[in-house]
Amino acid sequence: MPKPTPVEDLIIPPQDQKICGTICVCQMTAVLSAVAIVYLTVAIYMPYTRAIASGIDPTPIMCTTTRAVNKENCDWGSCGEWCLSKTSGACIQIYVNVRKNGSSLLLAECGSAANKTCYGIDQENAKKYHCIRDECRNLTGTFNCTEGKCINITDAFECAFRETDPPLKCSGRRGKITCIDVHGLFSCNRGTCRKIRTPYNCDRRCVDIPTRNKNVIVLSGDRVFLARCAKLAQEDGGNIVWTDSGEEVLMLSCHAVHNGTSGVVAVDCINAALLPRADIADLTNFTYLQYLYTMRATPNRLIAPSEVELTLANDSRLMINLEGCVNTLADECKEFLKDYGRDGTDHNAKARFPCFYTENNPDTVVARFDLDATFRQFLVALVLPTVLVVVSCITLLLCQKTVEVGDDAKMRFKGCASGQAEMQMHPNDPVSPL
Template sequence: MGMCIDITDSFECIYKDTDAPLKCSGRRGKITCIDLNVDPAISSLMADYEPEPVTCIATQHIYAEGMSNCSWASCREGCTREATRCHQIYVNYSKLPFKNYKSSMVMHWDVADTRFLINTEGCGYPPSVNCSEFARQYGYQSAGTPFPCYYSRVYPEVQVVARYSWDDTLRHLVLSITIPNLLFAASIGVLSYWYCPGCGRSCQKYMHHFPAEIV
């Protein structure tokens, strides 16, 4: 025989979240986490963007100042500092390829009022990234005019960018892996040659075969 326990009585409990929220950046307050940044090329590949541009339209453009008002930005000039001035652009997009778009069409938007970024990281460095020019092109008076954009097939609701190229992304990834490894291997080779006693003796022995030039 087994033993039965009556669990039909109900009771009330109260949950209190006593842990402080995570703070990964900023000047005031204690930093409680570390923000890990992934290489932009890897982030782009992981996002799996639609390679063919689709149709976007800007629905809202906000220009804000102050760190508290710039929790995110469509474009930042510099990826290692906090934004104190920012452009925040929201868009609707349709999965209709932009090349097939016609002004006479009645558009059906697949996703509405989502954040729009200049690239995967939402930042870059001049002259390739100019946020004032970016805002003039997609915000301000240009809002309401359809333009090409790229959406993430992994995060279709939250990740839409203005710039994407599979070939450029792959090239940057290969270079970011190859060049540091080649430099590291060359440095190890030079240091090994300088500090290896056997290498030095071999070099001196080799030089003895060539007498000094007589002037």
């Protein structure tokens, strides 16, 4: 067996790897931070300056979606997934009615509360009949069609109409060609469909709403809240605006209803109306309840103001933020357009939500505006990459001044040169055997 070779004493200090690693990390940090600053200029810095100069009131008001329009060539869009390409190609434009906030009411001494949710048609998950595939040949009932794709709404809605267009025969040899681009509301019988002309009225089939012993009915989108309450008061101030007399039923339209510390709180209530108790039975349906609310009940502006007197602007443009786009690339716009684009064309409740506007320009409103959060994002996005760039550059400058490369191609600090000289082997020192 050969004799093992002993490990020689290191003449050069083991600094090369650490110095090289430090320089590489600092260079990478400086480059990535500089790239981040360029990206954040578009994503954070410029939106912050626009938010400061916009003059938008940070107090939210209320918006109601009136229509959502698909456009092929857009000069503006409600939401774009990437700000650099937000105005190119097709987009969706959402228009809203803008109004002041309604009353926030406290429903006191309530009992026998009930909730009823009247679901319409889920457009995303509902079965669609594609006429181009000859799936419309046996349609029977009421169908809501969009560019040749039809959804059965017979079980969810009751539609009243008078006039229809001439019939289209979706069955037979040429049926799929005849109905390839049907659009609108159709009444069909075994594949023969007639387009329903306006005006027509489609109300949700929501039955067995328990109105017995209820004197307060709150309509909130697709939800109906019913209870027997002794009085209603303003949430701020506590002024009583209505007391139960035993002869009337109070009906309201509110944005939301939730439980508070002092009772049930109804937020953003408008269009208060009083209905004689004799006009409503123990059970009713959503269609008849809407009829009573709009046609039979007597408005009372002292309890909650009407929507007309609160309106600030009609048909204003809605954008997700001041830029009308997001840079997260996380499909935010898909969810935004789904929630805020509900304009009632599918016969469901229209979207109703808080929004923000400029007093001297109510023609454009935004759904997201938080000046404090925008400032915090700006501060973090400015300080963090800037500090990283500065620290990395200072470290690289120090390395340039304090590190040298020797004849052996190794890097070491200049202060270690004298130590290295002392560590050089003397000519008379013994040499380790091989």
